[in-house]
Amino acid sequence: MLHHLAAVGGSLAKRYIEDGMEVNDPSGSNPPASNDEAILAGLPLAIYFITGLLFIYPAIGVYYTAHMVFPTLAMIEDPNPPPEYTPVPLDTQEDSVPSGEFEVVEANGKPITSSLRATHRLLWVWGQEGYFRGLVCALITIFCTVILAAFITVYTFLPHFVGSFIATVLLTQLSTAWVHIVITPPSARPWYSRTLPFRYVFQATALPLLVHWAASVVAVEIPRLLAVIIGLPLRLPENPDDNMGMLLLKGIPVAALAILLYLFAVIPAQVILRRVQASLLPPTEDTIVPFDRSFKGKLDPAVLGGGSETFLTMRDALTTFGREGWTRLVKMYLKVFGITVAFYIVVFATFALESVIVLIFK
Numbered sequence: 001m002l003h004h005l006a007a008v009g010g011s012l013a014k015r016y017i018e019d020g021m022e023v024n025d026p027s028g029s030n031p032p033a034s035n036d037e038a039i040l041a042g043l044p045l046a047i048y049f050i051t052g053l054l055f056i057y058p059a060i061g062v063y064y065t066a067h068m069v070f071p072t073l074a075m076i077e078d079p080n081p082p083p084e085y086t087p088v089p090l091d092t093q094e095d096s097v098p099s100g101e102f103e104v105v106e107a108n109g110k111p112i113t114s115s116l117r118a119t120h121r122l123l124w125v126w127g128q129e130g131y132f133r134g135l136v137c138a139l140i141t142i143f144c145t146v147i148l149a150a151f152i153t154v155y156t157f158l159p160h161f162v163g164s165f166i167a168t169v170l171l172t173q174l175s176t177a178w179v180h181i182v183i184t185p186p187s188a189r190p191w192y193s194r195t196l197p198f199r200y201v202f203q204a205t206a207l208p209l210l211v212h213w214a215a216s217v218v219a220v221e222i223p224r225l226l227a228v229i230i231g232l233p234l235r236l237p238e239n240p241d242d243n244m245g246m247l248l249l250k251g252i253p254v255a256a257l258a259i260l261l262y263l264f265a266v267i268p269a270q271v272i273l274r275r276v277q278a279s280l281l282p283p284t285e286d287t288i289v290p291f292d293r294s295f296k297g298k299l300d301p302a303v304l305g306g307g308s309e310t311f312l313t314m315r316d317a318l319t320t321f322g323r324e325g326w327t328r329l330v331k332m333y334l335k336v337f338g339i340t341v342a343f344y345i346v347v348f349a350t351f352a353l354e355s356v357i358v359l360i361f362k
Contacts, residue, residue, distance in 0.1 A: 044358045051354060055347055062343045064138065065123070065131055066116075066336045072182050073122075074113035074329045075274040075321070077289040112289050114328050116335050122288060126186050134181040137191040141174040165213045172205045173198055179277040183287045196280060204280055204311035208273040211314065215269040219261040227254045263330070271329070272317045279312035295320045 112118050123130045145167045152163035168175070177194040181187075195201075227234060232250040278291070279299060294300065298316040312320075 047354055051350060062340055064135060066339055069182050070119050070336065071332060072179060072274055073119060073289050074332050075271050076183055076278045076291055077111050077113050078292040079111045079324050111328060113332060129186045133186060134178045137178045137181055141171060141178060144171055161217055169206060169209055172209060173201050176201050176205060176277045176280060179274060180281050183278060184285050185288055201280060204276055208276045208314055212269040212273045215265040219266050222261060223254045223258040226257055271321055272314050275317040276312045
């Protein structure tokens, strides 16, 4: 839909630019446009530009906080918090945020991440800093991964998806630091100071990263293969109206397979990876949601008297995430999907309304 909006906006922009060129045609066929007419000709573009700027802030909230931060908190939250945690009310003011080991709980005792509203209130305790926690680290991680993957692909002649995996493994310290930033209270420490030794992080996350990468590749390539087998074009034909009904029918099993693979392959792999990364959290760091550092007795970390060179295995990461956790996580993804659809509708309706108004007053 965003591509469609961009195409519509581009067509309108081209139309107004051409209109402006015709008005200011130096050949003499049209008289020169006055300053007021030139301003009016460029006004629609200015309106679209300002509207786009106004949507940047909510877009970050939807595509970053709701899509990435909320699920990460749900993946590590323990519905049965250990007794060491002291509840803190959700209406805590930003200038009186408590320090030390704590959690924020709902009055009804349900997990925070069982409710989008409660999760939102939890992060907003610290204002924008809490709501967009880890954004700088995430952007740097994505940028470095893209650049490094492109470098590996160009100079080693490996397929891009292989180069992307190698880059992800080499930058695993950054992604692990991002998880730690997300699940802990905001800190004055710079994000790069949260990175752990590479050897330690690599030992813990290499295999989960491999599984997550493989699941992501399978979730894309298997539906693509099915589309080729049943004759569904990977790109829309030039005249889709002729066989749109057949394309929709063929697209149903492809979309269903993609959804199933995402639910039963990508999400479990991501849960394993995030929980393993969370197990590397230093014992001096506190979390903003209830977090069982022992993972139901599977670990004996330093905070409980064990050694510091401990991390969660893939099997333990999966088995310690119970049915309640899976149900809560799937519900969260469904709610986030609903928010995303609503955001698309609002964006489309806003630009469509502006386009209608522009055409009326043109």
